[in-house]
Amino acid sequence: MFTLLHARLHITLRQRKLLPQHKYILIAVSGGQDSLCLLKLLLDLQSKWNWKIAIAHCDHGWEHDTGIAQHVQQLAKRWGIPFHLKTTSKLKETEAAARNWRYQALIEVAQENNFPIIVTGHTQSDRAETLLYNLFRGSGNDGLSALTWQRPLTNNIILVRPLLTINRSEVWDFCQKHKLPIWEDITNENLNYARNRIRKELIPYLEMNFNPQVEKTLARTAEIIRDETEYLENCARVSLTRALSEDETQLNRSVLQLIPLVLQRRVMRQFFFKISSKNPSFEQIESLIKLINAPERTRTSSLPGELIAEVKENWIIFIKKETDL
Numbered sequence: 394m395f396t397l398l399h400a401r402l403h404i405t406l407r408q409r410k411l412l413p414q415h416k417y418i419l420i421a422v423s424g425g426q427d428s429l430c431l432l433k434l435l436l437d438l439q440s441k442w443n444w445k446i447a448i449a450h451c452d453h454g455w456e457h458d459t460g461i462a463q464h465v466q467q468l469a470k471r472w473g474i475p476f477h478l479k480t481t482s483k484l485k486e487t488e489a490a491a492r493n494w495r496y497q498a499l500i501e502v503a504q505e506n507n508f509p510i511i512v513t514g515h516t517q518s519d520r521a522e523t524l525l526y527n528l529f530r531g532s533g534n535d536g537l538s539a540l541t542w543q544r545p546l547t548n549n550i551i552l553v554r555p556l557l558t559i560n561r562s563e564v565w566d567f568c569q570k571h572k573l574p575i576w577e578d579i580t581n582e583n584l585n586y587a588r589n590r591i592r593k594e595l596i597p598y599l600e601m602n603f604n605p606q607v608e609k610t611l612a613r614t615a616e617i618i619r620d621e622t623e624y625l626e627n628c629a630r631v632s633l634t635r636a637l638s639e640d641e642t643q644l645n646r647s648v649l650q651l652i653p654l655v656l657q658r659r660v661m662r663q664f665f666f667k668i669s670s671k672n673p674s675f676e677q678i679e680s681l682i683k684l685i686n687a688p689e690r691t692r693t694s695s696l697p698g699e700l701i702a703e704v705k706e707n708w709i710i711f712i713k714k715e716t717d718l
Contacts, residue, residue, distance in 0.1 A: 435512070657682050
């Protein structure tokens with residue numbers, strides 16, 4: 394039985410061209426309500442899009458996760474869907490460690506089975522919570538708009554999040570209506586995790602005291618920030634190309650002096666990542682910005698990768714620190 398949620402997702406997929414027809418799609422299923430809602434929606438729409446669908450489940454090996462993998466596997470068997478399992482042990486019980494391992498595990502499954510697309514059940518609620526979480530950590534625009542509709546994981550695998558206009562309450566109602574066997578994850582109740590405090594305490598407070606539609610508002614803000622961030626990143630790439638020396642190891646200060654500060658920061662970050670594969674902190678970027686108009690021989694050494702940046706005539710050059718033997 395098709396619902397309004399089916400129709401909304403179908404329209405989203407068409408408008409944003411997220412999951413093209415006839416593609417092989419790997420769905421990350423944790424067993425919770427978001428991933429089960431995603432799985433059911435995509436299965437119901439499969440006949441319209443002619444996808445080849447499989448499930449991937451990541452077992453953290455934690456004691457409180459015992460039984461979840463078998464639960465998801467049984468669901469896959471009941472619905473006739475190929476099932477892939479990745480397990481680990483002794484994984485540190487932190488949000489960051491679990492998230493990093495899950496993405497790596499999903500990439501491995503996709504590579505081993507030739508899936509070009511991995512799909513996750515992140516919702517509008519997740520997007521709002523992520524904006525607040527990163528705001529409190531002092532993130533810039535990139536962090537505030539981190540949950541995007543899609544992003545590359547490798548050269549030939551993309552991550553797609555098709556539920557970003559659907560909130561957690563709508564997901565819950567859908568799961569109840571279709572009697573989906575949700576596995577309740579007890580870690581979602583642990584208020585030692587900052588994201589859980591945002592979800593359980595801060596969002597309800599904001600809804601009650603400031604804006605009943607705060608999740609939708611924050612998610613829309615994240616979307617706007619993402620669009621503007623992509624535009625600025627493209628402008629910065631153009632400016633970086635103009636500022637690069639022929640060997641692409643130095644930056645021309647005259648070119649950088651002609652662009653606004655917002656682009657100078659992005660050019661410095663893009664360039665530094667290009668030469669070192671490392672992302673400098675805000676403070677490190679600011680120290681590089683000062684070199685654009687600094688006197689000859691001015692330098693900054695507070696950079697990752699044992700690098701020093703120094704002003705030499707009209708150029709900012711980067712050299713390795715000398716180490717004592």
